[in-house]
Amino acid sequence: MADRVAGVRLAPYTTLRVGGAARAFVEAHTGEELVELVAEADRAGEPVLVLGGGSNLVVSDEGFDGLVVRVSSRGVDVRDEGSRVVVTAQAGEDWDALVARAVAEGWSGVECLSGVPGLVGSTPIQNVGAYGQDVSQTVVGVRAYDRRAGEVLDLDAEQCGFAYRHSAFKDDLARYVVVSVTYALEKSEKSGPVAYKELAAKLGVEIGGRVALHEARTAVLHLRRGKGMVLDASDPDTCSAGSFFTNPVLDGPEAAELERRAPGFPRWDTPAGAVKVPAAWLIEHAGFPKGYRRGPARISTKHTLALTNPGGLGVTGFPGDPEALGSMSMPAPFDGPATAADLLALAREVKEGVEAKFGVTLVNEPVMVGLRL
Incomplete structure (x- = not known):
């Protein structure tokens, strides 16, 4: 079984390039090893984070005070x-x-x-x-x-x-x-x-x-x-976790309230009678266009649903390539990478703005580790 390593930074293992260090880090190269590592940690009462490709994950700046098991099984x-x-x-x-x-x-x-x-x-x-x-x-x-x-x-x-x-x-x-x-x-x-x-x-x-x-x-x-949704080491807009919010699904009264506030809003009527609303439309019409910035965090210039860390290209490689840490030049005009706190501040601003204007609560799609929106 692979050896544990202490203090591994998690940012290089995520597409957002944010996140502090893990107390311990280990790779599972087979399904059996994956189960064994997690079971062993559970028996010892040790917190465990199972890490995949890091493309749908936001890790806190404090990192993870436990064992991170990176899934590397193949076949x-x-x-x-x-x-x-x-x-x-x-x-x-x-x-x-x-x-x-x-x-x-x-x-x-x-x-x-x-x-x-x-x-x-x-x-x-x-x-x-x-x-x-x-x-x-x-x-x-x-x-x-x-x-x-x-x-x-x-x-x-x-x-x-x-x-x-x-x-x-x-x-x-x-x-x-x-x-x-x-x-x-x-x-x-x-x-x-x-x-x-x-x-x-x-x-x-x-x-x-x-x-x-x-x-x-x-x-x-x-x-x-x-839309900046294919990983590209030369494109700052791909320093994201993909769509940060899911499209809201509203029941009858909720849809009626949105119709009152925004007559003729774009919608998809589901077979079950609920109404799905494009989150991107809500965000843009609440005053958050593509490229909107809050400090070093930014809404993608290509896709309103993606919150990005443009400066992240300057300090990390892509997941699976932690050796690229520091190997890329900083993309102007960004002075440095965003932190998880910066990303969450932007996400909260967008969420609160949409709720205030439309009465619709956006739900985050990425998994939060040590964070709450």
Whole structure:
């Protein structure tokens, strides 16, 4: 088993490049090692933070007073079942690399999730989704260590409790450690039905149309790059945790109140009768445009939902490349990196501004470690 290291800075392991040091840090190179490390710490009463790709994480400036277990397990198993393939990937596999392989192999169902940063293990926790697809459409099973029961469980999709950007795992983040995820993908050179208006327009097809897998991937990557949502060591806007807020889902009275305050607001009516509202629209119309700054923290110049740490490029590399610490020049005009406190101050200003103007409470999407919005 790998040795522990004391005092490792966590900022280089996150895409926001914020966060203090871990009291102890260790890498788990297999699923078995991951379970063993977490179980051993639990028996000793030691706090544990399981760290994946760091793309959906905000760590406090004080760091983590416990053991950080970085998930580095690798391995992909593919089982051919005629019209589909069943793919089981270890939690430490890079998500976009798996999507790229699916596109190359002719496995349909995750192509619209191209460019999403992070590891496989995080996908069921957040029910990762983009451009009309989410992983709940393809996940058929998750192997997870239940820290409360002290056993490894094999959960089917129904037991995962998937909902919009949510799952049973997210209900209690400290309980489960994802070991591997199994996806069922259609054997087809065509994408799934295109369900997102912006992507359909980019591809020149009607909603519900299908295109070649590589065309879907290329279009999604182009759209994401235009919003600063593909990791790029030369682009300060990608020093973010992606969308910082989820799109609010309002019940009838809440939607009526918003209609009173903002007649004709953009909306999606859900089959259950709720109303989903674009958080980006609320933020912009509450007075927070792209590029809005509070100290060294900034709303992305490309995407209103992303809060960024532009100066972070000057002091860290990307997750998985901590050796790049200090190797990049500081991008002007930023004098230095933001702290977690700076990011949270900007997030609170945006949240309070939206609530004051529209009566809608925004909910953060990234996981907070030692912080509360």
